[in-house]
């Protein structure tokens with residue numbers, strides 16, 4: 305008999321960058337008890353501030369009452385100790401996209417969380433199967449891929465591997481539904497589904513910009529005005545982070561080796577120069 309989690313109520317989120325802090329907000333708003341974990345006090349404070357600002361904005365807009373804001377914040381605990389996840393039913397990892405960092409996180413989660421707990425990754429560019437293989441419970445490892453900004457975007461890709469236990473997929477699907485999101489089951493292939501379609505399009509916009517066919521504003525306006533997308537591709541790249549998108553392009557290239565998956569040289573150079581988008585103050589546009 306496989307040990308199963310009866311009901312998911314306590315959730316740990318490891319890594320409180322843009323995605324992790326947004327994921328904490330999504331779970332806490334949906335009534336889950338959340339423990340947010342970061343590597344040091346400074347990173348923890350950044351995550352806490354991100355959450356507090358987002359909720360304060362919702363209150364100022366009249367989308368959330370002060371009582372609801374207090375209740376949401378009351379459900380969230382912040383810590384620098386992964387050991388505080390000892391009674392969590394589910395952990396969602398959202399640390400930087402490097403296998404060495406994931407390895408240390410998943411070794412700890414595997415050791416600390418109860419054997420029946422589900423370990424999820426928000427990775428957009430690493431293989432969920434490889435991450436699962438870092439643990440002694442690969443059947444209980446799954447991808448929960450949120451989109452940026454996590455509190456707003458409805459889709460969550462549920463990434464299963466060849467060894468994911470069926471009840472883990474079902475539980476994850478129920479959790480995503482409880483979050484008010486739309487779960488879509490996808491297989492563990494580079495880019496999953498949404499990024500395999502979206503990121504080459506964004507990369508193509510960089511190539512068009514690099515060729516000097518139009519200005520950045522004209523490229524963005526072409527897409528918002530002609531195709532009705534909420535953001536133009538260069539603005540969206542600045543929101544998501546050029547480094548994140550380059551990582552996705554590189555895994556698509558590694559897996560499929562097709563010309564349409566070759567990263568635009570300008571994208572690679574901008575990442576090398578530290579022009580990562582909003583988070584670094586400059587990308588295709590200047591935010592300083």
Ligand code: CAA
Pocket residue numbers: 358361365367428450451452453454455456457499502534535540544548549
């Ligand atoms: N956190 C919380 N809420 C946010 C937010 C954030 N970071 N950014 C915007 N919002 C909320 C606003 O508060 C507002 O809420 P209300 O309607 O309740 O007032 C709502 O979203 C709309 O925001 P705005 O009015 O400020 O601005 P907008 O209408 O231009 O929308 C947007 C902003 C939602 C980001 C919209 O432009 C959009 O959908 N852009 C496309 C985003 C996208 O494609 N994301 C996927 C990226 S790919 C990815 O993430 C995957 C990966 O692995 C790389």
